[in-house]
Amino acid sequence: MTLLALGINHKTASIEVRERLAIAPAVMQDALIAARDSAGLNEIAILSTCNRTEVYCSANTQSTQEILNWLAQYKSLSTAEIEQSMYSHTGLDAVQHMMRVACGLDSLILGEPQILGQLKSSFAVSQQMNLLKGELGQLFQQTFAVAKKVRTDTAIGENPVSVAYAAVSLAQHIFSDLEDSTALLIGAGETIELVARHLKNAGVTNIIVANRTLDKAQALAANFDAQAILLGDIPDILHRADIVIASTASQLPILGKGAVESALLKRKHQPMFMIDIAVPRDIEVQVKELDDVYLYTVDDLHQVIQENQQQRQEAALDAEKIIIDGVDRYVLERRSRDVVSTLTALRMRTEQLRDEEVSSALKNLAKGDNAEQVVIELARRLTNKVLHHPSIQLRKASAQGRTDLTQLTEELFQLDADD
Numbered sequence: 001m002t003l004l005a006l007g008i009n010h011k012t013a014s015i016e017v018r019e020r021l022a023i024a025p026a027v028m029q030d031a032l033i034a035a036r037d038s039a040g041l042n043e044i045a046i047l048s049t050c051n052r053t054e055v056y057c058s059a060n061t062q063s064t065q066e067i068l069n070w071l072a073q074y075k076s077l078s079t080a081e082i083e084q085s086m087y088s089h090t091g092l093d094a095v096q097h098m099m100r101v102a103c104g105l106d107s108l109i110l111g112e113p114q115i116l117g118q119l120k121s122s123f124a125v126s127q128q129m130n131l132l133k134g135e136l137g138q139l140f141q142q143t144f145a146v147a148k149k150v151r152t153d154t155a156i157g158e159n160p161v162s163v164a165y166a167a168v169s170l171a172q173h174i175f176s177d178l179e180d181s182t183a184l185l186i187g188a189g190e191t192i193e194l195v196a197r198h199l200k201n202a203g204v205t206n207i208i209v210a211n212r213t214l215d216k217a218q219a220l221a222a223n224f225d226a227q228a229i230l231l232g233d234i235p236d237i238l239h240r241a242d243i244v245i246a247s248t249a250s251q252l253p254i255l256g257k258g259a260v261e262s263a264l265l266k267r268k269h270q271p272m273f274m275i276d277i278a279v280p281r282d283i284e285v286q287v288k289e290l291d292d293v294y295l296y297t298v299d300d301l302h303q304v305i306q307e308n309q310q311q312r313q314e315a316a317l318d319a320e321k322i323i324i325d326g327v328d329r330y331v332l333e334r335r336s337r338d339v340v341s342t343l344t345a346l347r348m349r350t351e352q353l354r355d356e357e358v359s360s361a362l363k364n365l366a367k368g369d370n371a372e373q374v375v376i377e378l379a380r381r382l383t384n385k386v387l388h389h390p391s392i393q394l395r396k397a398s399a400q401g402r403t404d405l406t407q408l409t410e411e412l413f414q415l416d417a418d419d
Helices: 015-021 025-039 063-074 079-083 091-102 114-128 135-153 163-174 190-201 214-223 231-240 257-266 285-289 298-366 371-399 403-412
Strands: 002-009 043-048 052-059 087-090 182-186 206-211 227-230 243-246 272-276 293-297
Touching: 002 015, 002 063, 002 091, 002 135, 015 052, 025 043, 025 052, 025 063, 025 114, 043 114, 043 135, 052 063, 052 091, 052 135, 063 079, 087 091, 091 114, 091 135, 091 298, 114 135, 135 298, 163 190, 163 272, 163 293, 163 298, 182 190, 182 231, 190 206, 190 214, 190 243, 206 214, 206 231, 214 227, 227 231, 231 257, 257 272, 257 285, 285 293, 293 298, 298 371, 371 403
Parallel strands: 182 206, 182 243, 206 227, 243 272, 272 293
Antiparallel strands: 002 052, 002 087, 043 052
């Protein structure tokens, strides 16, 4: 059996293919059972995200094709369609690939932390189903340890490289404590949703979502215990906002200089932090002229992101070294586990021979044989039986010129040929 990792990701497959191969959490258990039975696998876990679907398993050399056939049938695709986008790794290559995935080095956004949580969820599902009983289960544990070390010892995840995350990080530099801040989010699209999530994680509890249609604003606000309003209501509540982040598809500015001036008067000139992510802009450029307003555009964020991407690239080099060390450590631990089974078998075999000879000796004592002779015979017979098969194999090895076994025996039993 060997370790196998195969699948598709954002680098090898289009979003259409990734969507068709995605496996939803609701059907994951059924998919795991079907894959295991179809390919005859000992261990299996499946990771499925928006950017990748990967199967990890302990398998034989024929399993790659069997898993491919299962996936094609399960998703009603031809094997040719999947093969065009699929990659596979075996043995230590699979170990290294899995560790790189967990550390975010194989992600669309370098170093993104969400993938580790997703991998842990995949592990938890398979473990709960008793599908990780051996080497693959051990690999998951080693992988999590390596990912933790990468997060602890490198700066791979410290610098924001997404617009939404960068926006919130800038806000944290302006306000010492975001928990007491009120955030006004203008728009209700994907970027604003990400901003809301990052704000929530940063401790912001007062969030207002403004949108052209109220129902969409309410749908987003419900996810973050926020207030929903219409764009037309912004002038009435703008003075409450410490943070304003805008991202709509409007062709004209949503927020003008006059409205911000009025809000500042009501705020008694307490500072306002504004980020305009939209193109075209949602906030009039003249707003930047106002005192007590910190206005950033998407270009400002991209500059921050570019600098942070460079820092992450440098951190990724350190992470790769940690992963290589992790692979080496995994190999050593696996070898240690392998020798344990050998030592257990050796001890069981030796104890079996001992018990047989002790039983024979006790019978002879019961018959009245001389105790000293019985003990001597017990020791002689036990010695002969323990050394019988090793002696035969050493003679064969010597006849074949395999001096390595002779040297290994001397090392194992601390023999000195000169004594």
